[in-house]
Amino acid sequence: MWKIIIDSLPEIVKAGLQYTVTLSILSFALGLVIAIIVALICREEPQGNPVIKEIWRVVYVFLRFYVWLFRATPMLVQLFIIFYGLPSAGIEIPAFPAAVIAFSLNVGAYASETVRAALNAVPKSQWETAQTIGLSTRQTLFEIIFPQAARIALPPLSNEFIGLVKDTSLASTITIVEMFAITQQITAKNYEPLLMYTLVAAVYAVFSTLLTLLQKFLEKRANRYLNQTNQLETQK
Amino acid sequence: MIQIENLNKSFNGKNILNDINLTFDDHKTTVILGTSGAGKSTLLRTLNVLEKSDHGAITIDDAYVDFDKNYSSEQIRTFRSKTSMVFQTWNLFPHLSVIQNITKGPVSVLKQDKNVAIATAETLLTHVGLADYATYYPAQLSGGQQQRVAIARSLAMKPSFILLDEPTSALDPESEANVLQVLQMLSKQGQSLVIVTHNMIFARQIADRVVFLDGGKITYNGDSEGFFDSTDDRIQRFLNKRVVTD
Ligand SMILES: Nc1ncnc2c1ncn2[C@@H]1O[C@H](COP(=O)(O)OP(=O)(O)OP(=O)(O)O)[C@@H](O)[C@H]1O
Ligand SMILES: [Mg+2]
Numbered sequence: 001m002w003k004i005i006i007d008s009l010p011e012i013v014k015a016g017l018q019y020t021v022t023l024s025i026l027s028f029a030l031g032l033v034i035a036i037i038v039a040l041i042c043r044e045e046p047q048g049n050p051v052i053k054e055i056w057r058v059v060y061v062f063l064r065f066y067v068w069l070f071r072a073t074p075m076l077v078q079l080f081i082i083f084y085g086l087p088s089a090g091i092e093i094p095a096f097p098a099a100v101i102a103f104s105l106n107v108g109a110y111a112s113e114t115v116r117a118a119l120n121a122v123p124k125s126q127w128e129t130a131q132t133i134g135l136s137t138r139q140t141l142f143e144i145i146f147p148q149a150a151r152i153a154l155p156p157l158s159n160e161f162i163g164l165v166k167d168t169s170l171a172s173t174i175t176i177v178e179m180f181a182i183t184q185q186i187t188a189k190n191y192e193p194l195l196m197y198t199l200v201a202a203v204y205a206v207f208s209t210l211l212t213l214l215q216k217f218l219e220k221r222a223n224r225y226l227n228q229t230n231q232l233e234t235q236k
Numbered sequence: 237m238i239q240i241e242n243l244n245k246s247f248n249g250k251n252i253l254n255d256i257n258l259t260f261d262d263h264k265t266t267v268i269l270g271t272s273g274a275g276k277s278t279l280l281r282t283l284n285v286l287e288k289s290d291h292g293a294i295t296i297d298d299a300y301v302d303f304d305k306n307y308s309s310e311q312i313r314t315f316r317s318k319t320s321m322v323f324q325t326w327n328l329f330p331h332l333s334v335i336q337n338i339t340k341g342p343v344s345v346l347k348q349d350k351n352v353a354i355a356t357a358e359t360l361l362t363h364v365g366l367a368d369y370a371t372y373y374p375a376q377l378s379g380g381q382q383q384r385v386a387i388a389r390s391l392a393m394k395p396s397f398i399l400l401d402e403p404t405s406a407l408d409p410e411s412e413a414n415v416l417q418v419l420q421m422l423s424k425q426g427q428s429l430v431i432v433t434h435n436m437i438f439a440r441q442i443a444d445r446v447v448f449l450d451g452g453k454i455t456y457n458g459d460s461e462g463f464f465d466s467t468d469d470r471i472q473r474f475l476n477k478r479v480v481t482d
Binding site: 123125126129130131132134135139143147148151153181208225226 | 269286313316317319320321323325326327328329331332333340344374389393440
């Protein structure tokens with residue numbers, strides 16, 4: 001048994017690093033950018049210019065539709081439409097980019113709600129104070145609002161990221177030889193399904209646990225300015 | 237000098253500021269008094285264009301905004317830089333240390349050199365009695381300390397006027413005394429101040445001038461003694477009620 005584990009583990013971990021990790025990080029980063037843009041646009045109607053208002057309304061409806069669509073349908077189906085479906089419409093996307101597109105649009109749809117809630121949780125007075133000081137909208141967003149919203153959004157976003165790491169196993173269905181696919185291939189040769197699938201489960205668990213630890217660390221860091229006693233002790 | 241002309245503001249069809257004409261002099265402390273809902277905060281917020289007035293114009297030094305005309309965001313920024321606002325609560329950025337709170341504006345907006353800004357901030361912190369607290373975060377300070385940091389941050393922007401909206405009404409008596417002491421000091425140094433307060437004893441001590449707002453109208457605008465010794469019925473009632481309730 002140990003021999004089988006020692007033989008196959010490196011291959012599984014390698015596939016994990018090559019595909020599971022890159023897919024997760026890339027998709028999550030892109031998804032987060034999408035989420036922030038969607039959240040910022042949907043947050044409030046722009047003032048003034050009626051033409052801009054009209055454009056905003058159209059964009060708003062489109063974005064709400066996108067969020068609804070991706071939350072209302074299974075990720076597996078989305079993957080299949082993008083990879084197997086779109087070629088019939090003349091759009092061919094290779095497997096890896098197709099997976100990244102599906103995953104990041106998915107993350108974008110879910111995380112946009114998280115980001116929106118976090119932005120709304122920053123008190124309005126923070127905007128006003130930044131304004132009275134004379135900070136531009138851009139400075140206010142990046143230097144005042146985002147840091148505070150990030151602290152609030154960190155736990156739910158971490159959960160979404162860990163969920164994504166596990167969901168990347170779905171990429172195996174569109175020919176990407178990530179951790180799960182490689183395990184299937186090895187199993188086909190050595191006929192040890194119980195052992196092999198338990199092994200890959202363990203590797204997923206290790207990845208997720210490492211991420212949970214990272215999350216705890218980041219949360220501690222993000223909360224440090226709120227934690228009175230801790231701070232006072234370290235300062236004295 | 238701040239000059240307010242024909243300022244009108246309504247919320248949902250209800251007139252809150254009614255044709256306000258007013259000047260605030262340089263190097264003087266003006267206290268705005270009035271019952272709750274009289275429009276004091278709205279007036280102060282309009283001076284900083286946090287509220288956009290329906291009509292009227294405001295001139296501060298060489299900057300002005302005419303609410304009946306179009307104005308650019310650049311114009312508003314210049315206008316805003318003439319005043320600095322201290323609110324009742326939640327003034328500070330919780331994720332920034334005391335020193336970062338104070339230097340944020342000078343560095344990001346006034347484009348001051350960072351070391352210069354820090355040196356200035358340290359001097360200001362000494363003035364407000366918080367020299368040892370530069371590296372603290374707002375959550376580690378008492379309410380009164382936070383307000384003194386907020387005042388220091390206002391000063392760092394070198395505004396012509398500092399506008400304070402009930403800066404001590406959320407504080408315990410001791411913290412309040414500390415903040416009021418700082419304001420007294422600034423007033424004596426000739427810093428132009430506009431203060432909204434419900435503390436009549438303090439108002440009497442610090443005011444060079446009193447503006448009394450009643451239902452969105454100015455019903456008194458003159459020197460401090462004249463107000464507190466006034467025989468006007470409404471002012472008498474306002475003052476008497478204060479004495480009883482406070
Ligand atoms: N954003 C707003 N929307 C609608 N009504 C508002 C708004 N801000 C203020 N008001 C109304 O305007 C009136 C004046 O409010 P304001 O806050 O200026 O009073 P105030 O004199 O500061 O009172 P207080 O002493 O209680 O602080 C109140 O009736 C209030 O309900
Ligand atoms: Mg008020």
